[in-house]
Amino acid sequence: MAAAHAAFVCFTCKARKKKCDKVLPSCGYCSGKRVHCTYASQLTPSTEIGPRTPSTTTDTDIGTGTGTSPAARHVSVLRSAPLAADVRFTLNTIPTEPSAAAVSLYLEANRLIRATGQFPDEIYTRYRLGIHTHLPVICLETFDNNLFTLATAPTPHFSVLLVAICLITYLPEAVPQPAGAGARSTIDRTTLHLAARSLFAQVRVSSPHSVHLIQAGLLLAVYEYARGHADDAFTSLGECTRMAYAAHIWRNISPPRPPNANLEDLPGHSASSYLDAEEATNTWWGLIICERANAPLPSEPEALAQAAQHGIPELGLKPNSTVSSLASDEVGGFGRAAQAALLLDQVLKSFQTPNLDDRLVQLDGLDTALRTFLTVVLEQSHGKPGPFCGAISLAIRALFTLHLHILDQPRQTVSAKFKSLDQWRGGSRAALDTIIKMVVDIADSHDHVPPERMDSLPPSFCYDVILALRHIHTKPQVDTWLREAEERLQTSLDRFDLRWGVGARQP
Numbered sequence: 001m002a003a004a005h006a007a008f009v010c011f012t013c014k015a016r017k018k019k020c021d022k023v024l025p026s027c028g029y030c031s032g033k034r035v036h037c038t039y040a041s042q043l044t045p046s047t048e049i050g051p052r053t054p055s056t057t058t059d060t061d062i063g064t065g066t067g068t069s070p071a072a073r074h075v076s077v078l079r080s081a082p083l084a085a086d087v088r089f090t091l092n093t094i095p096t097e098p099s100a101a102a103v104s105l106y107l108e109a110n111r112l113i114r115a116t117g118q119f120p121d122e123i124y125t126r127y128r129l130g131i132h133t134h135l136p137v138i139c140l141e142t143f144d145n146n147l148f149t150l151a152t153a154p155t156p157h158f159s160v161l162l163v164a165i166c167l168i169t170y171l172p173e174a175v176p177q178p179a180g181a182g183a184r185s186t187i188d189r190t191t192l193h194l195a196a197r198s199l200f201a202q203v204r205v206s207s208p209h210s211v212h213l214i215q216a217g218l219l220l221a222v223y224e225y226a227r228g229h230a231d232d233a234f235t236s237l238g239e240c241t242r243m244a245y246a247a248h249i250w251r252n253i254s255p256p257r258p259p260n261a262n263l264e265d266l267p268g269h270s271a272s273s274y275l276d277a278e279e280a281t282n283t284w285w286g287l288i289i290c291e292r293a294n295a296p297l298p299s300e301p302e303a304l305a306q307a308a309q310h311g312i313p314e315l316g317l318k319p320n321s322t323v324s325s326l327a328s329d330e331v332g333g334f335g336r337a338a339q340a341a342l343l344l345d346q347v348l349k350s351f352q353t354p355n356l357d358d359r360l361v362q363l364d365g366l367d368t369a370l371r372t373f374l375t376v377v378l379e380q381s382h383g384k385p386g387p388f389c390g391a392i393s394l395a396i397r398a399l400f401t402l403h404l405h406i407l408d409q410p411r412q413t414v415s416a417k418f419k420s421l422d423q424w425r426g427g428s429r430a431a432l433d434t435i436i437k438m439v440v441d442i443a444d445s446h447d448h449v450p451p452e453r454m455d456s457l458p459p460s461f462c463y464d465v466i467l468a469l470r471h472i473h474t475k476p477q478v479d480t481w482l483r484e485a486e487e488r489l490q491t492s493l494d495r496f497d498l499r500w501g502v503g504a505r506q507p
Helices: 011-016 028-033 070-080 098-115 120-129 140-148 156-169 189-206 211-226 230-247 271-291 301-310 333-350 356-381 389-407 421-445 451-456 460-474 480-500
Strands: none
Touching (some): 098 120, 098 156, 098 189, 120 140, 120 156, 120 451, 156 189, 156 211, 189 211, 211 271, 271 333, 333 389, 356 389, 356 421, 389 421, 389 460, 421 460, 421 480
16 A cells, blocks of 8 residues: 655654655655654644644653663663643752763753643744854754764763753744643743753863854844843853954954865864854854854855755855845845844944044945845845844944934034034934834734744844834924834734743833
């Protein structure tokens, strides 16, 4: 009898961007990797990725072949044993012996993930379809291999990264709990955040820094930023930056390899080493973008996927574009975000120019550059949410910052470009009205995005909404269109607050 086939690819293959044979009840890839296979027809309308019944995978299934690995035994017990309803989330001190520490951390990571009603492959898919679209710092191809081909417990750094991914993708409302006494318990976001911070701190002081640990700290910072805790986010970013300097990942930002270079021309190197180097570079750029250097732009995730798929270090073939290549149509979403972050940095540096006339001339040039940049990026995005959203959000933030600075200047005589300060202010007011209209249009385009898919939108956009609302509230007279804009912007802010659980943040 011929095997039954699904109408669409499974979510695991869709997230991996690989071909799926659509065999029911489990496709060939998921069967081979021994992971749960889920098709769209098996999901409820409210969630794309739901919790599953705990697996009964045996020790041998983990991949050891002997069934005697301590990590395999612990993972097997953890997967099959239900969580108690009154489980306490207390963290123990990490053992000093390396293998024991790895097992302990992996057990703790799985326990926390299970407490959310999910499994590692589920949070991985949520991350891949959400946060990764606008902050692609993790090389998903190597991460995929680490997650689905575990023969022993992974490194403590990888386990902490799993918990950080769980935290930043966790939406309790999107994880329905089965009824009855056997229902899996849930953990609130505050407790999960504290647990993730504790694990991160313990590993940071007990072992050398690594790219995975820096990525975990970066995701913690993004989560804190999205929750409205900017001070905590900057503290986390500061820790990550110091770790990145200590690990020397910034040294990977170097000119690309000549296009005709092959593996045999570079003895001692392999495709995986290039993936590792580019992942480190992208992580460094992620820190720059999130914290707000003419260097080659970071690699786009598509280039990493191509290199991993073909086993060829094609990463050196990325376009010869730098942060100054604002008009190039070959720059992807991550590169655009890097350019926008550095444009914002130029705006902030211009504020240090003591002479107001000179400063206004600099800001006028940056205003033109930002408007041109936005035009190019909006054309690339085709007006739809996607990988360019982060760059658009940062560019809008830069324009807000620039023109609000001009409005804040005390009255004085200026002659910059033969215009008075009142004329400069009038131009900034008109520019801010235009920016508000743009923010409203973008917010309207987000209306169809369900709460569980809000991860695909950069959290920084909600701060653009806040700036727009603040400017509206400072106007002495509010036109009818501004009142309508205020209502629509407040609705957008409420949707972000619903996703990230920020009830107290107000414009």
